[in-house]
Amino acid sequence: MFLSRIVLRDLDSIDSPTSMASSKKMVTRDVWERKLRDVKIRKEDMNRLVMNFLVTEGYVDAADKFRVESGTQPDIDLATITDRMEVKRAVQSGNVQEAIEKINDLNPTILDTNPQLYFHLQQQKLIELIRAGKINEALEFAQEELAPRGEENQAFLEEIEKTVALLVFEDVKNCPYGELLDVSQRLKTASEVNAAILTSQSHEKDPKLPSLLKMLIWTQNQLDEKAAYPRINNFSTAALEDPSI
Amino acid sequence: MVANQEQEVDTASPAATAVDPMRLASRWRSPEEWNEVAKELEAEPAPSELNTVNSSGLFAVVSTDKMSVRYLGTNHHGHDVGVVQADRPAPTHRAVYYFEMRVKNAGEKGQTSIGFTCEGFKMRRQPGWESNSCGYHGDDGYLYRGHGKGESFGPKFTSGDIIGAGINYVSQEFFFTKNGSPVGGFPKDIKGPLYPTIAVHSQDEEVTVNFGKEQFCFDIEDYILKEKMRQQSASDKLYLQPDISHWVVRSYLLHYGYQDTLNSFDMASETDPPANHQNGFGEPPEMYGISHRKILRQLIMSGDIDSTFKRLGEWYPQVIKDEKSVICFLLHSQRFIEYIRAEECEDAVKYARANLASFLTHKAFDGAHGNFWPFRFSMPFEIVALLAYDKPAETCIGYLLDSPQREFVADAVNATVLSTNPNMKDPESCLYSCLEKLLRQLTVCSFERRAFNNDQGDTFLLHKEMQKCERSRRS
Numbered sequence: 001m002f003l004s005r006i007v008l009r010d011l012d013s014i015d016s017p018t019s020m021a022s023s024k025k026m027v028t029r030d031v032w033e034r035k036l037r038d039v040k041i042r043k044e045d046m047n048r049l050v051m052n053f054l055v056t057e058g059y060v061d062a063a064d065k066f067r068v069e070s071g072t073q074p075d076i077d078l079a080t081i082t083d084r085m086e087v088k089r090a091v092q093s094g095n096v097q098e099a100i101e102k103i104n105d106l107n108p109t110i111l112d113t114n115p116q117l118y119f120h121l122q123q124q125k126l127i128e129l130i131r132a133g134k135i136n137e138a139l140e141f142a143q144e145e146l147a148p149r150g151e152e153n154q155a156f157l158e159e160i161e162k163t164v165a166l167l168v169f170e171d172v173k174n175c176p177y178g179e180l181l182d183v184s185q186r187l188k189t190a191s192e193v194n195a196a197i198l199t200s201q202s203h204e205k206d207p208k209l210p211s212l213l214k215m216l217i218w219t220q221n222q223l224d225e226k227a228a229y230p231r232i233n234n235f236s237t238a239a240l241e242d243p244s245i
Numbered sequence: 246m247v248a249n250q251e252q253e254v255d256t257a258s259p260a261a262t263a264v265d266p267m268r269l270a271s272r273w274r275s276p277e278e279w280n281e282v283a284k285e286l287e288a289e290p291a292p293s294e295l296n297t298v299n300s301s302g303l304f305a306v307v308s309t310d311k312m313s314v315r316y317l318g319t320n321h322h323g324h325d326v327g328v329v330q331a332d333r334p335a336p337t338h339r340a341v342y343y344f345e346m347r348v349k350n351a352g353e354k355g356q357t358s359i360g361f362t363c364e365g366f367k368m369r370r371q372p373g374w375e376s377n378s379c380g381y382h383g384d385d386g387y388l389y390r391g392h393g394k395g396e397s398f399g400p401k402f403t404s405g406d407i408i409g410a411g412i413n414y415v416s417q418e419f420f421f422t423k424n425g426s427p428v429g430g431f432p433k434d435i436k437g438p439l440y441p442t443i444a445v446h447s448q449d450e451e452v453t454v455n456f457g458k459e460q461f462c463f464d465i466e467d468y469i470l471k472e473k474m475r476q477q478s479a480s481d482k483l484y485l486q487p488d489i490s491h492w493v494v495r496s497y498l499l500h501y502g503y504q505d506t507l508n509s510f511d512m513a514s515e516t517d518p519p520a521n522h523q524n525g526f527g528e529p530p531e532m533y534g535i536s537h538r539k540i541l542r543q544l545i546m547s548g549d550i551d552s553t554f555k556r557l558g559e560w561y562p563q564v565i566k567d568e569k570s571v572i573c574f575l576l577h578s579q580r581f582i583e584y585i586r587a588e589e590c591e592d593a594v595k596y597a598r599a600n601l602a603s604f605l606t607h608k609a610f611d612g613a614h615g616n617f618w619p620f621r622f623s624m625p626f627e628i629v630a631l632l633a634y635d636k637p638a639e640t641c642i643g644y645l646l647d648s649p650q651r652e653f654v655a656d657a658v659n660a661t662v663l664s665t666n667p668n669m670k671d672p673e674s675c676l677y678s679c680l681e682k683l684l685r686q687l688t689v690c691s692f693e694r695r696a697f698n699n700d701q702g703d704t705f706l707l708h709k710e711m712q713k714c715e716r717s718r719r720s
Contacts, residue, residue, distance in 0.1 A: 025697075032689070037268065039685045043652055045711045046497070046680060052714070053494050054510070062509035069503045069539075071546070071648060075715070208714065209680075210490045211481065215705065216683060218480035219690040226697040229690075235489050236496075238682035239671075 027229035029242060047072040049208055056198065056207040058085045076203050080106075084197045091190040096125040099193065110200045117196050119149055119156050123163055124189045127180050130166050138167065264664040264675045266657030267571055289338045292331030292441050292456045304369070305329065305445055313453040316352060316445040323393075324369045327445045330362060331456065334438035335412055337701040340472055343411035343465045344441045345422075345455045348383065351403040352450030358382040359410045359452075360389075361419065361439040372442045377435050380442070381408065381421045381428070388421075388431065399428035407462040410441065414701040415472050422463040436699065473703075493680050500678035502538030502659055533666040537561075538659050545655040546648070550580040553658070564661050572661045574604050578628045579654045585631045586646050597629060605629065 051072045054063040060081040063074055083106050090099035100121055103110050111118045122145055129138035142164055150157035162177040169175040179185065195205035213235060220231055228243035294311035305327025307314050314329045335342040346359050360372035360380030373380030373389025380389045383402040387395030402408050402423055409422035412433060420430035443452050455461065491514070498507040537560050544553045554576060557565050565573055577600040584593035605626065631637045631645060638646050663675040677685070684707055691705040 027693070035689045035693075036682075036685045039688045041681060041684055041688070041707055043656060044649060045707045046678075046684070048711050048714075049707070050494055050497055050680070053490060054506075057491075059510055059513050062506050062513060065506040065509045066498075066503060069506050069542075070501075071652075204714070207490065208710070209493065210485060211477065212687065212710070213489060213493070213683065214480045214483050214485055215477075216687040216690070217483045217485070219687060219694055219705070223690050223694050223697070227693065229693070232683065232686050235486065235683060236492050236679070238679045238686070240686075 025227045026243065027227055029230050029240065032230045032240070044072070048075075049212075051075065053207040053209045055081060056204065058088065058194070060085060076201060080201055084194060087197065088190045088194050091121075091124065091193055092186050094128045094131070094186065096121055096128055100125075103193065103197070106197065107200050110196055114196050115153075117192055119153075119159070120189050120192060122146055122149070123159055124186065126163050127166070127185065130163075131181055135167065264660055264672050265571065266575065266660050266676075268676055269653060269656050269660065289336040290333050291336045291342075292333045292344065293458075294332050294456070295329045295443075295454060296332045296440075297329075312455075313349065313451060314443060314445055315350075315451040316447060316449065319448045320354075320356075320446055323371075323374075325446075326369050326371050327450075328362075328366070328368050328370065328372065328442060329444070330366065330368075330440040330442050331454075334364070334440050335361065337414060337699070338695070338704070340415050340703045341411055341413050341465065341469050343409060343461065343463070343468075344457065345407055345409040345461055345463065346443050346452045347407045347455070348402060348404055349451040349453055350449050351383065352445070352447045354384060354447035355401070355403050355450070356382065356384045356444075356446035357402070357450050357452050358389075358444045358446075359408050359421070360442055361410065361412065361435070362442040363435065364438055364440070366440070366442070371444050371446065377437070378442070379419055379431075379435070380444070381410065383408075388429075390431070399423060409461065409463045411465070411468075412439065413472060414698075415476060415703070417701075425462040425464070427463075427468075493683065496679045499532065499535065500659075500663075501656070502535050502542055504535050504539040507535075533668070534560075534662055538662055541658055541662065542655045545579065545658060546651050548583045548586065548651065550576055550583055557658070561662055561665055563665060564658075569603070572657060575654050575657050577601055577604075579651065581628060582631065582645055582650065585637060590632065593632065597632075601629065 047066075047070045051063060051066055051070075051074055053059075054066055055074050055076055055078075058081055060078055063081065064078055066072060067074055067078075083102070087099050087102045087106070090096070090102060100111070111121075126138055126142055126146060129141060142160065146156075146160050146163075150160045163180060165177055166175055166180060169178075198205045216232070216235075223229065224231075230240040230243055232238055233241055295307050295314065297307045297311060304318070304320070304325050305314050305316050307329060311332075314327060316327050320326075331344070335344075346357075348357050351357065356371075358371050358373070358380045360378060362372050362375075363377035366372075366378055367375050371380055371382065371389065372378045373382070373391070373395070374393050376391045378389075378391065381387075381398060382389060382395065383406075385395060386397075386399050386401040388398035389395045399421065400423060407424050411420050411422070412418075413420060413430065416430075417433045418430040419433050421428045441454070441456070443454060445452060495507070495510060498504075498510060537556070541553055541556060544550075544556065554565065565576070567573065577596075581593055581596050581601055584590070584596055627642055628645060630642060634640050637643060644650065660675045663669060664672065669675060673682070687705050688707070695702050695704050
């Protein structure tokens, strides 16, 4: 009843004549602000959006506090976040073996059904061995565990070759694949693990909020082609900026 | 400054104050009502049956259930087609419209067809043969769009086949399907309302339509999902300031005074990598009175309105100084509601006489006044009406007894307290968090965009989005 009224009013404003010489329709700040006021947004839905962010990003304590403070039920068992974050942290700090064991404790089918993820974890393990200077152990691991996997998959083989190349360089900074030793590689593997666990819990692997913010950028860009209207350019203040004429 | 203004203005007019907490009242609805609102927005009339009035009755007969059409007699030329349109044009407020037909009998020549036609279409011609129409024909598998000469398109179809026709409003294309598989699509170059249309054109030909009452042969849900994902992948490629989501969530917690959550959030952010959130963004959001606001929210959410009044009197006396202000009305109403919740009706009556009666006669609260009044009657009357029922929770105003009602009052108090901050420059920021402002902007932009797109396509509604989330998890 109220929402449908918004639609009609929107149409009115577009049909109304504008003073612009350009082909773009002009929507003044007054008109726009009235439209903004008329939008109906439910507090509970905003709370759920925030809860979804806390849960997906793994803010387990904050999610628990938010449950109490806002009365919003998390869309997943909070205990599973703790487990997931432990696995993530293990990868981030280089304890790959520990991470693999924890994943299997959590749900053994995750690695079975994700050969790529399992390979990336093993690759990360090799990287960590090389980083620690355990050359013999690294070689042994590469030959026994990784090489057979390269035979089954060409992409894996290339990755193995790049990683093993790290061994050849005494000063890895000069190695063309030195970025494998970077923290960002750990973070990449960790977020892959995070996504796989969320998916196994039939939860979206990404929080909803960033994609809505991107949708706002996209929709504003699309609307720019048709109209000049007050935009929000700075998302951190969410301040309306007057349309440029 | 804002606080002073608030005391000076004529309080007979609640909408005139700098910060009108009643603007939050649109949230004052039960979840059921919200679902209704969302549904109503979707509820664009859609085709449900065949139009028996505007059909070429000479050559075809529509079944009594208005779902089938059969050719009468024998055909002799191109102007004795039995064409039938749906009772309504295809709805446009969605990403995709789709319907199907089953060829019950391909008859003598198998000249059944399916497509879309405009209003005022010549009812003796095949869809596609005339301008402003398109059609997929069974006898040659050709696509016709706007004239008598067809183009090679897909397979022929005959008895037993299920043929679908759709409009993709996102990509602005028509598309057809056969027995659950896509046949092909092509640009939609026809404007104006389009009617789902079927035709029969030789002896014994008979087709049955399905406007969605039965399950479609083609997996339309999957098609829509893929279409939306394509759109989303376009927007996912856009650049977003790193950590802006983190910032938006943090300012939300600050705005509403969710202080415990905020502290945990900040603590976790210090130890986890993706949280270098201080640089590049505007001023940090308002810490103003956060501990007080937290306690006030807790009190209201637990139903302890007496203590709320007491605390407000200590911390922000200006907020409740004016006995006739909106915020006082909301708090008194809530106190009354809490008596009803506790089934203490006698106390409720006593309290209403002492504290609510004056609002019932107060001009400012007589329903017709405010722009933001989502109520059938004026609000004071609606609240007092709780007394009339033996089991008020089961009535149409039962939502007043639910916790969203407490939350509304808590949010209103929060907004009013924020407005007492001498450094608050923008009164809008007392009412709306950064997150809410962004969501409002997104909603308006998406509706505007649809209006420019000949009123075609889907729009953003947070409620719909969150419901979808829940549904996908349940399935």
